[in-house]
Amino acid sequence: EVQLVESGGGLVQPGRSLRLSCTGSGFTFGDYAITWVRQAPGKGLEWVCFIGSKTYGETTDCAASVGGRFIISRDDSKSIAYLQMTSLKSEDTAVYYCTRGRGVVEPAAGYWGQGTLVTVPS
Amino acid sequence: DIVMTQSPDSLAVSLGERATINCKSSQSVLYNSNRKNYLAWYQQKAGQPPKLLIHWASTRESEVPDRFSGSGSGTDFTLTINSLQPEDVAVYYCQQYYKTPRTFGQGTRVEI
Numbered sequence: 001e002v003q004l005v006e007s008g009g010g011l012v013q014p015g016r017s018l019r020l021s022c023t024g025s026g027f028t029f030g031d032y033a034i035t036w037v038r039q040a041p042g043k044g045l046e047w048v049c050f051i052g053s054k055t056y057g058e059t060t061d062c063a064a065s066v067g068g069r070f071i072i073s074r075d076d077s078k079s080i081a082y083l084q085m086t087s088l089k090s091e092d093t094a095v096y097y098c099t100r101g102r103g104v105v106e107p108a109a110g111y112w113g114q115g116t117l118v119t120v121p122s
Numbered sequence: 123d124i125v126m127t128q129s130p131d132s133l134a135v136s137l138g139e140r141a142t143i144n145c146k147s148s149q150s151v152l153y154n155s156n157r158k159n160y161l162a163w164y165q166q167k168a169g170q171p172p173k174l175l176i177h178w179a180s181t182r183e184s185e186v187p188d189r190f191s192g193s194g195s196g197t198d199f200t201l202t203i204n205s206l207q208p209e210d211v212a213v214y215y216c217q218q219y220y221k222t223p224r225t226f227g228q229g230t231r232v233e234i
Contacts, residue, residue: 035224044229045164045172045215050222061222064123097171107219108162108177115171 002026002111004098009116012088020083020116022098030054030076031104036083038094039115048096049083053104066092090122124148124218128227135232141203143230145216150196153220160220163192163201166229167212175214176201208234 008020022034033056036048049062049072060072071084081098095115102110125148135141151160159179164172176182176192179199189204203210211234216227 044213045166045217045226047217047222047224047226050224063223102174102177102183106177107160107224108174109164109172109217110174110177110183112171112173 002100004100004111004113006096006098006113006116009096009118011119011121014089014120014122016088017084017086018088018118020085020096020098020118022081022083022113024079024081024100027100029074029079032100033107034072034074034081035099035101035109036072036081037097037099037109037112038092039097040091040094043094046094051081085118088118088120090120092118093120094118123223124151124220124225126216126218126225126227128214128216128230130230131228132231132233134234135203135206137208137234138205141206141210141232143201143203143214143216143232145194145199145201145227147197147199147218151218151220152196159195159199160218161192161194161199162217162219163190164215164217165210165212166215172215203232206232206234 003025005023012018033052035050051072052059069087074081097115098113099109100111129144161179163176166172180192213229
């Protein structure tokens with residue numbers, strides 16, 4: 001069974017850093033791109049960052065709203081993807097979901113973790 | 123960035139009736155080389171992560187009831203829920219995965 005489990009969320013002061021982890025199981029982690037999606041309280045979904053598989057050069061991209069502050073990376077030997085968040089702002093407060101495509105070349109997010117809450121007080 | 127705009131923001135439908143949600147993209151998400159629309163629909167129930175309902179604009183996930191259907195091409199898409207059931211109360215999102223950032227619509231809340 002495919003599972004994605006996020007961890008590392010919590011309360012963090014503005015300007016500080018936090019690293020989220022996404023641990024995958026039930027599939028060959030290195031074959032799949034991983035995407036982080038976030039959802040502010042009571043709001044809609046926002047695409048955050050993406051990292052491709054090694055086959056596709058581990059290409060990364062992040063939304064302009066977090067560009068330069070967030071870095072996505074992966075360690076396929078541990079089946080973990082990371083989201084390093086720096087210079088955090090109150091508007092980064094959200095549940096952060098880790099997602100995987102429904103297939104190796106099927107980008108639609110067929111699998112989601114339960115999410116981890118990041119709170120940055122104003 | 124491709125802007126995804128859903129309409130309406132919310133709608134109330136009687137049990138057994140049809141719900142129709144529209145999604146418009148600011149540019150075409152149809153990839154000419156394979157003639158596929160890079161558009162997905164998700165359902166999010168309260169307190170849960172989103173669930174993929176439809177990908178490639180009209181291909182339903184295997185466990186999704188056939189009362190859910192997706193249609194459209196290019197820039198205009200529709201999610202239809204026929205014979206609405208109580209368990210369909212949720213927020214529905216469209217998303218384009220044609221290019222990054224893979225933007226979402228703002229969501230449509232469906233109520234009974």
